[in-house]
Amino acid sequence: MKRFFKTILIVVIVAAGFLPCPTFGEKAVISDLLLTNSSENLLVYFRLKNSFTKKMEDAILAGIPTTFVSYIELYQARNYWFDREIASVEVKHTIKYDAVKKLFFVTFSSEDGVSEAQQYGNFPGAKEAMSDVNGIVLAPLKDLEKGRHYHVRVKSRMDRFRLPLHMEYVFFFVSLWDFETPWLREDFIY
DSSP: OHHHHHHHHHHHHHHHHHSOOTTTSOOOEEEEEEEEEOSSEEEEEEEEESOOOHHHHHHHHTTOOEEEEEEEEEEEOOTTSOOEEEEEEEEEEEEEEETTTTEEEEEEEETTEEOOOEEESSHHHHHHHHHEEEEEEEEEGGGSOTTOEEEEEEEEEEOOOOOGGGGGGTOGGGGGGOOBOOOEEEEEEO
16 A cells, blocks of 8 residues: 555656746746826836747747737726726737848737837847837826826737648647736826
């Protein structure tokens, strides 16, 4: 009987060595969240950290377009009731590598429309552009009341893409480089 438990214990220890450990890799997070305003609008700035893995970089360099989607929500805090949603914005950053021209193209899009693709000659510059969200208009200031409590929530994820002709069944590993950050919340009084 003791031999059976020793064998089970050894099997469990060996199997645990093959399981992924979250401490070995850093998870994607949102940092440097900044809320500010222009003369008419509430603006949001933030940075996405640890969003690129080695496999993602290899796929991008192979020409697979990759999209990050960020969700930004503004709520008015209310006592004894659910917070009221004032605005929500979805922002997409897409990177595509052109191997012939040796250029990276980064496109930004939101509900306002798609911006022109910016081109970068190096991968670090393109990755930085993908990770920075700058000056997103969240809501007009006229929608906010002075002295009231509000909070902004931000979350990002990699947009799942579909490979043609059901190739996802062959390349099942592409789902292994998906990421999703936890919500980051910032409270403020207007």
